[in-house]
Amino acid sequence: MAWPALGPGRLLERCGDAAPRGMTVHDRTRLIGRLPISMKGVLSTPSQILCESKMPSADADQVASHFRHTSVLLEGAVDALVHDPDGTYLDGTFGRGGHSRLILSRLGEQGRLMAMDRDPQAIAAAAEIEDARFQITQREFAHLAEYAKEHGLYGKLSGVLLDIGVSSPQLDDPERGFSFMRNGPLDMRMDPTQGESAAEFLARAREADIANVFKTFGEERYAKRLARAVVTRRAEKPFTHTVDLAEVLKAAHPAWEKGRHPATKAFQGLRIYLNGELEQLDAALEAALEALAPGGHLVVISFHSLEDRRVKRFIRHHVRGDTHLPRGVPIRDDQLNRRLEALGKGMRPSDDEVDVNPRARSAVMRAARKRM
Numbered sequence: 081m082a083w084p085a086l087g088p089g090r091l092l093e094r095c096g097d098a099a100p101r102g103m104t105v106h107d108r109t110r111l112i113g114r115l116p117i118s119m120k121g122v123l124s125t126p127s128q129i130l131c132e133s134k135m136p137s138a139d140a141d142q143v144a145s146h147f148r149h150t151s152v153l154l155e156g157a158v159d160a161l162v163h164d165p166d167g168t169y170l171d172g173t174f175g176r177g178g179h180s181r182l183i184l185s186r187l188g189e190q191g192r193l194m195a196m197d198r199d200p201q202a203i204a205a206a207a208e209i210e211d212a213r214f215q216i217t218q219r220e221f222a223h224l225a226e227y228a229k230e231h232g233l234y235g236k237l238s239g240v241l242l243d244i245g246v247s248s249p250q251l252d253d254p255e256r257g258f259s260f261m262r263n264g265p266l267d268m269r270m271d272p273t274q275g276e277s278a279a280e281f282l283a284r285a286r287e288a289d290i291a292n293v294f295k296t297f298g299e300e301r302y303a304k305r306l307a308r309a310v311v312t313r314r315a316e317k318p319f320t321h322t323v324d325l326a327e328v329l330k331a332a333h334p335a336w337e338k339g340r341h342p343a344t345k346a347f348q349g350l351r352i353y354l355n356g357e358l359e360q361l362d363a364a365l366e367a368a369l370e371a372l373a374p375g376g377h378l379v380v381i382s383f384h385s386l387e388d389r390r391v392k393r394f395i396r397h398h399v400r401g402d403t404h405l406p407r408g409v410p411i412r413d414d415q416l417n418r419r420l421e422a423l424g425k426g427m428r429p430s431d432d433e434v435d436v437n438p439r440a441r442s443a444v445m446r447a448a449r450k451r452m
């Protein structure tokens with residue numbers, strides 16, 4: 081059955097004392113993926129959701145005050161990842177745990193799930209998972225091999241999932257400084273205790289470096305013009321807040337696109353640069369290949385072409401093997417050192433999923449199996 085977008089209040093309204101007629105396990109799992117964090121402790125299983133119509137209103141208010149994340153390609157990713165219920169899996173991007181919870185529901189008693197996230201708020205949200213098969217660490221996924229080694233799991237993981245980019249709570253909470261629509265301190269770090277904030281970068285960087293960030297990581301055509309506007313304005317007053325920066329970029333942008341804020345690409349560029357997102361991805365792909373057991377699955381969901389290009393190239397390279405020898409040189413298959421087999425083609429969310437969660441629209445999932 082089709083579910084509309086559910087806010088906390090509306091979710092409660094829909095939850096009668098019994099399961100709606102025709103509701104399947106699949107639908108229930110999708111609901112779990114949409115629960116805001118404060119509800120997860122209260123409603124830990126799908127069946128509980130269905131009888132939570134009498135939740136006290138104070139709890140509902142608390143629920144409404146939290147930022148939620150709707151997992152993208154939830155079923156598809158977990159289907160592609162979990163091939164052995166007794167295996168050990170790694171979720172490198174816990175977020176609010178939508179994928180992690182579904183993975184756990186697919187594992188048997190011997191199965192284990194190791195999770196990671198660099199964001200302290202994601203780690204705090206994970207405290208609501210009470211499951212002896214689950215553990216989490218606050219760490220960058222570029223270091224996933226060390227995490228596996230510490231637990232004697234290097235070369236033994238059954239699957240690695242990376243659902244990269246930012247979570248909705250990061251984007252929606254103005255205090256995190258990612259949003260050009262909601263005013264907040266200009267931060268943009270997924271781990272606010274590490275590295276440089278956007279305000280610090282914009283205060284010290286050379287004009288050419290700012291332009292380079294907008295162009296390389298934001299694919300902003302008017303990068304030079306926007307960087308000039310930033311540098312001119314900061315000479316009068318430093319940037320401290322998101323909407324202030326967005327307004328300066330908007331005024332300087334000569335070609336607004338319909339339906340898109342003119343600061344979108346520049347903000348994306350800053351975010352990717354400040355969090356070292358592309359370097360993190362490259363390192364994590366290499367690390368995952370080594371940390372997987374033969375036969376283990378790698379599943380990556382990415383949200384823009386800069387990332388997807390890298391994932392696609394990485395999988396293609398390891399599917400083809402070492403093809404740098406001159407054409408015509410005789411070579412045995414085992415000399416090619418092919419390390420991956422692609423599992424299908426890139427998967428995109430269905431129209432239904434995009435209707436419910438517009439942030440899913442640019443997602444692409446790619447999956448591969450490590451060869452024996």
Ligand SMILES: C[S@@+](CC[C@H](N)C(=O)[O-])C[C@H]1O[C@@H](n2cnc3c(N)ncnc32)[C@H](O)[C@@H]1O
Nearest residue numbers: 151173175176177178179197198199220221360
């Ligand atoms: C799209 S969300 C993941 C959502 C999650 N799959 C769910 O269902 O709730 C991406 C998450 O990855 C985390 N993240 C992004 N880059 C990371 C990195 N290099 N290392 C660790 N975590 C990272 C972010 O902090 C964010 O919480």
